[in-house]
Amino acid sequence: MDFLRLQKPRDGGPGGPGGGGGPGDPNDPRRLRRNPLVWIAVIGAIILYTQYEGGGLPGSQDEAPRRIDQITDVGGPFELTDHNGRMVAPETFQGDYMLVYFGYTWCPDVCPVDVLVMGQAVKMLGKVGEQVQPLFVTVDPERDTVSSLAKFAANFHPRLLALTGSEAQVAAAAEAYKVYYGKGEEGESPDDYLVDHTDYIYLMGPDGTFLEVFPHGMRPAEIAHAIGQYL
Ligand code: NI
Numbered sequence: 001m002d003f004l005r006l007q008k009p010r011d012g013g014p015g016g017p018g019g020g021g022g023p024g025d026p027n028d029p030r031r032l033r034r035n036p037l038v039w040i041a042v043i044g045a046i047i048l049y050t051q052y053e054g055g056g057l058p059g060s061q062d063e064a065p066r067r068i069d070q071i072t073d074v075g076g077p078f079e080l081t082d083h084n085g086r087m088v089a090p091e092t093f094q095g096d097y098m099l100v101y102f103g104y105t106w107c108p109d110v111c112p113v114d115v116l117v118m119g120q121a122v123k124m125l126g127k128v129g130e131q132v133q134p135l136f137v138t139v140d141p142e143r144d145t146v147s148s149l150a151k152f153a154a155n156f157h158p159r160l161l162a163l164t165g166s167e168a169q170v171a172a173a174a175e176a177y178k179v180y181y182g183k184g185e186e187g188e189s190p191d192d193y194l195v196d197h198t199d200y201i202y203l204m205g206p207d208g209t210f211l212e213v214f215p216h217g218m219r220p221a222e223i224a225h226a227i228g229q230y231l
Pocket of ligand 1: 103104107108109110111112197
């Protein structure tokens with residue numbers, strides 16, 4: 001647990017100065033930057049380009065991030081609500097592999113990338129990938145309602161389930177997965193803020209036990225290959 005808490009969250013870094021219009025101004029550059037939908041098309045194009053062997057970025061082979069072998073004891077009970085309003089727990093997915101990612105839909109950069117990568121990896125597995133249930137757990141239940149999660153999930157993978165809950169339920173799930181999160185930089189209005197959080201994708205086995213963790217920066221093909229070893 002100490003190890004994960006020492007990780008510096010990538011989200012929530014200093015944003016640009018809030019020049020221009022006020023918080024209600026639709027042309028406020030900060031508002032645009034934080035709308036995840038604006039980024040999804042751009043990020044999708046980048047991922048589609050870089051996931052193919054020939055399209056790799058220079059030197060990416062040597063600089064590929066390594067898996068975090070130190071994380072061995074992650075997972076446990078949770079009770080959350082999916083974006084269809086259904087109560088879910090680990091038992092709900094018993095018999096399936098789970099890919100679990102904690103983030104928030106207003107994340108300006110890291111979360112949309114990671115969730116797209118997770119969805120792409122499952123798609124690349126083809127038929128056997130149907131044994132894998134991708135899950136997105138919000139660390140921002142205040143803003144991520146069931147209906148906003150439904151809109152978010154539809155952008156990434158047809159079977160992705162986005163989960164939320166009460167503050168206590170989300171905190172319990174995050175603790176089980178040793179995920180750090182906390183409110184980061186705040187904007188001019190009360191609902192304008194960043195959330196710092198751990199950004200790993202966890203692979204859990206059909207019995208709910210932890211198998212592997214994939215750090216931010218891995219390509220869909222690398223993750224698909226790693227998952228494929230278990231299927
Ligand atoms: Ni994020």
